[in-house]
Each structure stands twice: as structure tokens, then as C-alpha cells.
Amino acid sequence: MVACWPEPIVSVQALSQTGVSTVPNRYVKPAHERPVYNSDQSDADLEIPVIDMSDAWGKPEGLLRVRSACEEWGFFQVVNHGVNHTLMERMRGAWREFFELPLEEKRKYANSPETYEGYGSRLGVVKDAKLDWSDYFYLNYLPSSIRNPSKWPSQPPKIRELIEEYGEEVRKLCERLVETLSKSLGLEPNHLMKAFGGDDKVGASLRANFYPKCPQPHLTLGLSSHSDPGGITIVLPDEKVAGLQVRRGESWVTVKSVPNALIVNIGDQIQILSNGIYKSVEHQVIVNSGMDRVSLALFYNPRSDIPIGPVKELLTENRPALYKPIRFDEYRLLIRQKGPSGKNQVDSLLASR
Ligand code: OGA
Ligand code: NI
Numbered sequence: 001m002v003a004c005w006p007e008p009i010v011s012v013q014a015l016s017q018t019g020v021s022t023v024p025n026r027y028v029k030p031a032h033e034r035p036v037y038n039s040d041q042s043d044a045d046l047e048i049p050v051i052d053m054s055d056a057w058g059k060p061e062g063l064l065r066v067r068s069a070c071e072e073w074g075f076f077q078v079v080n081h082g083v084n085h086t087l088m089e090r091m092r093g094a095w096r097e098f099f100e101l102p103l104e105e106k107r108k109y110a111n112s113p114e115t116y117e118g119y120g121s122r123l124g125v126v127k128d129a130k131l132d133w134s135d136y137f138y139l140n141y142l143p144s145s146i147r148n149p150s151k152w153p154s155q156p157p158k159i160r161e162l163i164e165e166y167g168e169e170v171r172k173l174c175e176r177l178v179e180t181l182s183k184s185l186g187l188e189p190n191h192l193m194k195a196f197g198g199d200d201k202v203g204a205s206l207r208a209n210f211y212p213k214c215p216q217p218h219l220t221l222g223l224s225s226h227s228d229p230g231g232i233t234i235v236l237p238d239e240k241v242a243g244l245q246v247r248r249g250e251s252w253v254t255v256k257s258v259p260n261a262l263i264v265n266i267g268d269q270i271q272i273l274s275n276g277i278y279k280s281v282e283h284q285v286i287v288n289s290g291m292d293r294v295s296l297a298l299f300y301n302p303r304s305d306i307p308i309g310p311v312k313e314l315l316t317e318n319r320p321a322l323y324k325p326i327r328f329d330e331y332r333l334l335i336r337q338k339g340p341s342g343k344n345q346v347d348s349l350l351a352s353r
């Protein structure tokens with residue numbers, strides 16, 4: 001992996017704050033990638049499923065809901081998820097405060113493409129690539145042996161404690177979700193977690209995303225279309241500003257977040273383990289001219305040093321293994337080099353290629 005970025009890093013937030021009235025060329029996407037604002041009424045009403053975690057945990061019909069959400073959408077919102085609502089609010093507030101700090105303070109945490117840990121403004125190291133209209137802070141959370149709070153922000157006060165507290169609650173939710181996904185696939189409750197390498201060996205990282213206001217939101221994206229490379233992702237969305245869009249066939253559905261819900265999405269590793277039964281669905285983020293948006297994504301991933309391939313119990317004569325096994329550390333390198341690129345990456349593992 002290269003040690004530095006191919007071009008100097010520009011904070012998009014700082015750029016936005018200069019009051020530019022046009023989007024610089026490096027953020028202008030080719031016409032076919034620009035946001036589509038669904039004018040088609042048939043799509044305007046579509047929404048990702050909402051699932052009550054207590055049903056998914058305890059009732060057969062809850063498991064069926066989970067199954068159909070993962071087969072058809074790759075996305076759902078969860079309520080009754082067990083993560084304290086006040087903690088969610090404080091976590092969002094603390095990150096908003098972090099991004100409001102002066103640039104010199106944030107730059108102390110400037111990241112490099114070697115680990116991505118820290119404050120950054122681009123994904124991928126391809127020179128002259130079109131960039132996304134966002135900044136972020138990325139940190140490692142699990143396994144705890146790679147956790148290094150000295151690389152986490154020290155301001156605002158208490159942010160490190162908050163990250164640990166929030167991380168713990170979301171980790172517990174992820175453990176329940178992995179068990180739920182396992183059952184919903186007709187597997188033993190602990191089957192998927194074993195395939196992940198065991199709950200004491202899984203990986204998790206956190207990305208706080210900051211999407212600044214944008215003078216010409218129709219020309220760019222806050223985050224380009226991608227599917228998440230890992231296991232499952234838990235997104236804490238901005239409570240006021242929408243922006244996340246999920247692919248539905250040829251159109252995009254904008255997520256309307258339910259108050260205090262968390263958004264769950266299936267990543268490429270679950271698509272691979274489930275042999276394509278569960279879908280890791282493309283998504284992107286649009287920006288707007290009126291309001292900044294803050295979101296937090298916690299990525300819960302399999303252990304990175306074991307091969308991940310389709311679960312044998314899910315293979316049939318008619319549906320043999322679709323994917324070649326690959327270790328997550330190897331898989332993740334690809335996206336870290338190329339940046340977000342739709343579903344090209346998981347497709348590259350198709351056994352028939
Ligand atoms: C991500 C992501 C969505 C959002 O960080 O991978 O898709 O709403 N974020 O910011
Ligand atoms: Ni994502």
C-alpha cells in the first residue's frame with residue numbers, strides 16, 4: 001500500500017466555508033453518476049423495511065421479515081435495538097463539535113492511505129480521480145488489540161469515552177444481528193459468528209462522516225455509489241438531514257429515517273457467506289445546499305486473516321458456490337486503493353470469472 005495520497009488533501013468543509021458558488025471540477029461527477037431526484041411517483045413512496053429487533057429476536061415472523069429485507073433490499077432500519085437514544089444523540093453531537101474545530105486541530109489527526117485511521121477527505125489513491133463532497137474520521141475499534149484511543153480525537157472532552165460507550169452498545173447489537181441473520185438463513189444460531197472467526201476475533205471500525213453544504217448539489221455526491229466491503233454496517237443517520245440513497249433496480253430510494261432508529265445494511269462478506277442469498281446493496285449519499293449532514297457508520301467485520309467463502313450448508317446442486325474465498329484484509333485493500341466503485345469488487349470474486 002502506498003504511504004501517501006497522490007494529491008494534496010483539501011478539506012471539503014473548509015472549501016464549503018469559503019462560500020464558493022460553484023463546485024470545483026474535481027468534485028463534478030460524470031453525468032451518469034450524478035444524483036437522480038426521483039420524480040417518478042411510483043418510487044417516491046418506496047421505503048426500506050423497518051424491523052423491530054424484539055420481533056426479529058423472538059418471533060418466527062420477525063425472522064421472515066429480516067430474511068426478506070436482506071434478500072430484497074440489503075437494508076433495513078431497526079427500532080428497539082437496545083442502543084440508548086440519549087447516547088446516540090450525544091455521540092452525534094460530539095462528532096458535530098469535532099468537525100466544527102479549527103482545521104489545524106483536525107489536521108493533527110490527518111490520515112494516510114496506509115491505515116486510513118484519522119481525519120481524511122478521500123477514499124482511494126487513484127490520481128486525478130473525481131472526489132466526493134465529504135470529510136470523515138476513521139478509527140479502529142475491534143479487535144481491542146488494535147484499538148488505539150491516542151489516535152482518536154481528544155476534543156470535544158469526553159468524545160473518547162463516548163466512542164467506547166457507543167461502540168460497546170453497537171457491538172452487542174451486532175452480535176444479536178449476526179445471530180439473527182444466521183437463524184434467518186436457516187443455519188444454527190452461532191453458525192455465522194463462527195464463520196466470522198468468533199465474537200472475540202471480529203473486527204470493527206467507525207467512520208464519522210461530515211457532508212458540508214454544497215453550492216451545486218446536483219453535480220456531485222457526498223459519497224459515491226458503493227457497497228460496504230465488510231460484514232454488517234450500522235449507520236446512525238443525521239436526525240434532521242436526509243441524504244442516504246439505496247439502489248432499487250434502476251432508481252434510488254432516499255432513506256427517511258425513523259426517529260431513534262438505526263440503519264442496518266448487509267456488506268459484501270455476508271453476501272459472500274450467504275452465497276448471494278443476502279444482498280450487499282449499492283448506496284450513495286447526496287448533499288444539499290442548505291444544511292451540513294453528519295452520520296456515523298460502524299462497520300462490523302469478520303476476522304481479517306481467515307478465508308471467507310460461501311457457507312457449505314447453503315450450497316445446493318442448483319446453486320453451487322458463487323464466490324471464491326478471500327481473506328477480508330486482502331479484500332479491503334482493493335477498495336482502499338480504488339475508492340468506492342459500485343459493486344465491481346464483490347463481482348470480481350464470482351467463481352465463473
Ligand atoms: C458509509 C455510508 C452512509 C451515510 O459510510 O459507508 O454508506 O449515510 N454512509 O453517511
Ligand atoms: Ni456505505
